[in-house]
Amino acid sequence: MANFTEISSKYENDSIVQKSASEILFDLLDIQTSDDVLDIGCGTGHLTKIIRDKTNGKVVGIDPSKGMIEKAKEKYANHGIVFRNCSAEELDYQNEFNKIFCNSSFQWFKDHRKALKACHNALKQNGKIAIQAPAKEIYCPNFIEAINAVRINESTRTVFEFFTPPWLFLNTSDEYSALFQETGFKVERSWIDEAVTYHSSEEAYKIFESGAAAGYLNQDYYSVSISQEYIEEFRKVVRNSFDEQAGETGKVKLVFYRIYLLAIKE
Numbered sequence: 001m002a003n004f005t006e007i008s009s010k011y012e013n014d015s016i017v018q019k020s021a022s023e024i025l026f027d028l029l030d031i032q033t034s035d036d037v038l039d040i041g042c043g044t045g046h047l048t049k050i051i052r053d054k055t056n057g058k059v060v061g062i063d064p065s066k067g068m069i070e071k072a073k074e075k076y077a078n079h080g081i082v083f084r085n086c087s088a089e090e091l092d093y094q095n096e097f098n099k100i101f102c103n104s105s106f107q108w109f110k111d112h113r114k115a116l117k118a119c120h121n122a123l124k125q126n127g128k129i130a131i132q133a134p135a136k137e138i139y140c141p142n143f144i145e146a147i148n149a150v151r152i153n154e155s156t157r158t159v160f161e162f163f164t165p166p167w168l169f170l171n172t173s174d175e176y177s178a179l180f181q182e183t184g185f186k187v188e189r190s191w192i193d194e195a196v197t198y199h200s201s202e203e204a205y206k207i208f209e210s211g212a213a214a215g216y217l218n219q220d221y222y223s224v225s226i227s228q229e230y231i232e233e234f235r236k237v238v239r240n241s242f243d244e245q246a247g248e249t250g251k252v253k254l255v256f257y258r259i260y261l262l263a264i265k266e
Contacts, residue, residue, distance in 0.1 A: 020195070020197075021103070021104065021132045021195070021256075021258055022047055022103045022104075022132070024132065024193075024260060025101065025103050025130055025131075025132045025260065026050070026054075026101075028130045028132075028189065028260060028262050029099055029101055029128065029130040029262070031051060031054040031055055031099055031101075032054075032055065032098075033054070033055055033056055033057075034055065034056060034057050034098075035054075035055045035057045035097075035098040035099050036055075036057040036058040036059075036096060036097045036098050036099075036124075037051050037054075037055055037057065037058070037059050037060075037097060037098065037099045037100070037101060038060050038061075038062070038091075038093070038096075038097045038099070038100045038101070038122060039051055039059070039060065039061040039062070039100075039101045039102075039103075040062055040088050040100060040101070040102040040105055040119070041062075041063055041088075041102060041103065041104065041105020041106075041108065042061030042062060042063050042068070042069075042072060042083065043063055043065075043068045043072070044068055044071040044072050044075065045061055045071070045072030045073075045075055045076040045081065045083065046075075047101070047103055048061040048072065048076065048081055048083075049075075049076050049079060049081070051101060052076075052079050052080060052081055057098070058082075058096075058097075059080065059081045059082070060081070060082045060083075060084065060097075061081060061082070061083045061084070062083075062084045062085075062086050062087075062088070062091070063083075063085065063086075063105075064085070064086065064087040064108075065085075066085050069083050069084070069085040087109075087110070087115070088102075088105075088109055088115035088118060088119065089109065089110060089111050089114045089115045089118060090118075091115075091118035091119065091121070091122050092118075093118075093121065093122035094121055094122070095121075095122075095123070095124050095125070096122055096123075096124065097122050097123055097124060097127055098123075098124055098127050098128070099127065099128055099129070099130075100119055100122065100123060100127070100128070100129035100130070101130060102129065102130065102131040102132075102133075103131075103132055104132065104133055104134075104211065105133070106131045106132075106133035106168075106259075107133045107134055107167040107168055107169060108166065108167065108215075109168065110166075112168060112179055113179070113182065113183060116179065116180060116182075116183040116185070117183045117184075119183075120183050120184050120185060120265055123265040124265070125265060125266075126264060126265065126266065127264070127265045128188075128262060128263065128264050128265075129180075129185070129262075129263050129265075130260075130261065130262045130263075131259065131260070131261050132258055132259065132260050132261075133258065133259050134167070134169060134256065134257065134258060134259075135169060135170060135171070135173075135176070135192045135257045135258055135259035136169055136170075136171050136192065136257040137169050137171060138257070139169050139256065139257050140212075140254070140255060140256050140257070141255050142204065142242070142245055142252060142253075142254050142255060143208060143212055145241060145245065146208070146237070146238045146241035146242060146245075147216065147238075149237050149238070149240070149241045150216075150234055150237050150238065153233075153237045155233040155236075155237070156230065156233050156234050156237055159222070159224060159226060159230050160234075162222050162223045162224040163216070163221055163222050164221050164222075164223070165215065165221070166215050166218070166220075166221050167215060170259070172192070173190040173191050173192050173259060173261070174190075176190055176259050176261055177190045177261065180261065180263045184265065185263035185264065185265060186263060186264050186266050187261060187262070187263045188262045188263060188264055189260070189261065189262040190259070190260070190261040190262070191259075191260055192257055192258065192259050192260075193257070193258050193259075193260060194255065194256070194257055195255070195256045195257075195258060196253060196254070196255050197254050198251045198252065198253055198254065199251065199252050199254055200246065200250060200251065200252070201239070201242040201243045201245070201246040201250075201252055202242075203252075204242045204245070204246075204252040204254055205238065205239050205242050207254065208238060208242075213235075216234070217231055217234060217235075
């Protein structure tokens with residue numbers, strides 16, 4: 001089974017797409033040297049450490065994956081960062097942060113309104129939150145093509161019928177803005193970006209494994225038990241799809257749609 005605890009040991013090396021998108025997010029949030037910053041969905045803490053380097057204020061990283069938090073503590077706890085194993089919905093801070101950084105985790109929230117209300121409470125007056133996350137139902141056409149292969153393949157289709165997607169993917173920036181406005185935020189900027197990169201089929205597969213696989217191969221999102229045999233067949237079908245997508249050029253044209261949003265607590 002794949003989940004974020006299982007992939008935590010290789011996440012920092014393989015999360016290529018999440019890292020590149022984070023550079024835009026850092027520019028958007030504009031962390032200052034005295035800011036107190038909360039990193040939601042901090043993973044193994046590599047971006048939380050960059051936040052620490054940008055500010056002398058308090059830095060807290062949270063993640064619902066115990067494995068991710070354990071890795072983060074091993075590597076960065078001695079840098080003056082507090083790491084907590086909790087979800088965005090469980091936040092209990094009140095008026096404590098100037099900035100909230102949320103990179104590639106918004107889509108995983110289980111209750112978006114509850115989580116955003118908790119974020120609103122955690123921010124100081126005029127504090128800001130910035131997110132980036134996959135967007136649109138076709139968030140990555142390459143992944144969708146691979147999953148469609150899983151859906152029709154004889155070795156995987158019977159079990160895959162019992163899969164329920166855990167993610168929230170909205171099709172327009174206005175829909176994302178509305179979620180934030182409902183919980184008291186004023187949205188300053190919001191747009192959906194199309195990012196195109198080129199990778200070998202093996203690299204494309206690693207990118208899939210660094211995030212999406214934690215949903216598609218997670219027992220929590222199936223209403224029947226999934227076996228190791230199914231997981232191995234699933235991965236084989238996905239790998240074959242990326243090989244086919246690479247074609248004669250040997251490169252997969254990987255397309256991602258991402259929401260970038262900046263909001264303020266007035």
